[in-house]
Amino acid sequence: MNRGECLCGTVRYEVDGPISMMCHCHCSMCRKHHGALFVTFIATPVKQFRWTAGESNVRTIATSDHGKRAFCITCGSVAPTLMPKIDCAFMPAGNLEGDLGIKPQNHMFVGSKASWYAITDNLPQYEKYPPGFDAPDNVRPAVTGRDGFVLGSCLCGAVVFEIEGTPQRVMNCHCTRCRRARSAAHGTNVFFKSGQFRWSRGEQHVADYKLPGARFFATAFCKQCGGELPRVSSERGVAVVPAGSLDTDPGMPPLAHIFVGSKASWFDITDRVPQFAELPPSA
Ligand SMILES: [Zn+2]
Ligand SMILES: [Zn+2]
Ligand SMILES: [Zn+2]
Numbered sequence: 001m002n003r004g005e006c007l008c009g010t011v012r013y014e015v016d017g018p019i020s021m022m023c024h025c026h027c028s029m030c031r032k033h034h035g036a037l038f039v040t041f042i043a044t045p046v047k048q049f050r051w052t053a054g055e056s057n058v059r060t061i062a063t064s065d066h067g068k069r070a071f072c073i074t075c076g077s078v079a080p081t082l083m084p085k086i087d088c089a090f091m092p093a094g095n096l097e098g099d100l101g102i103k104p105q106n107h108m109f110v111g112s113k114a115s116w117y118a119i120t121d122n123l124p125q126y127e128k129y130p131p132g133f134d135a136p137d138n139v140r141p142a143v144t145g146r147d148g149f150v151l152g153s154c155l156c157g158a159v160v161f162e163i164e165g166t167p168q169r170v171m172n173c174h175c176t177r178c179r180r181a182r183s184a185a186h187g188t189n190v191f192f193k194s195g196q197f198r199w200s201r202g203e204q205h206v207a208d209y210k211l212p213g214a215r216f217f218a219t220a221f222c223k224q225c226g227g228e229l230p231r232v233s234s235e236r237g238v239a240v241v242p243a244g245s246l247d248t249d250p251g252m253p254p255l256a257h258i259f260v261g262s263k264a265s266w267f268d269i270t271d272r273v274p275q276f277a278e279l280p281p282s283a
């Protein structure tokens with residue numbers, strides 16, 4: 001049995017093994033919802049899943065005629081989705097604790113992958129769903145870039161933002177907080193100066209969540225769709241942008257994997273980006 005919980009800890013659940021399906025998804029809907037460059041799901045028969053707390057804190061929204069997505073209304077973490085018709089419970093692996101007894105089996109929706117992300121492992125890659133998985137698909141149209149700006153938005157499109165110029169740095173963070181906040185194998189955070197950042201539309205839909213007891217750790221998300229959004233701190237002078245919320249290439253690859261000491265056991269780092277158990281010595 002494995003336990004799962006959202007960043008704020010309100011929404012909790014358990015899943016019984018064995019877990020037979022685990023996939024990385026690169027679709028633009030998942031990237032927007034999680035704020036991650038790719039996301040990782042497990043699926044089990046519905047009877048292996050149960051809520052243990054906070055089910056009433058989960059909002060479920062229809063994202064298409066056939067698709068729905070769920071999130072914690074307090075912290076924005078992605079929550080499990082149950083599909084009784086196909087007897088499937090889908091859970092974001094980033095919110096689960098411990099060894100899952102399975103590792104990712106493939107990459108799906110590689111056809112709508114972020115063009116600035118490169119897959120470096122040897123797992124099978126599928127344009128859409130893996131063969132035999134018969135479900136309708138749904139991806140967002142690509143956004144046209146604008147010279148000198150990095151553009152982004154939430155899943156439902158209510159919130160749109162733009163950033164002028166290039167990032168200060170880009171980090172893949174494997175800490176438990178980032179994994180729970182992005183509901184993914186790791187967060188990819190793009191740092192800008194707050195002065196570079198501007199909400200173009202829908203700022204009133206942005207919810208902030210600051211983790212109690214944390215010095216800085218905070219997230220932001222769209223109240224309507226749960227899509228992860230930039231957290232702008234004028235006091236610290238930084239805008240921390242979840243890479244998955246971007247619509248265009250930020251123009252800088254990740255410089256480091258940080259907090260690799262608390263990495264998910266099911267995720268193997270296969271790129272050549274430098275790794276640090278916590279922070280790089282210079283940080
Ligand atoms: Zn929560
Ligand atoms: Zn997806
Ligand atoms: Zn939204």
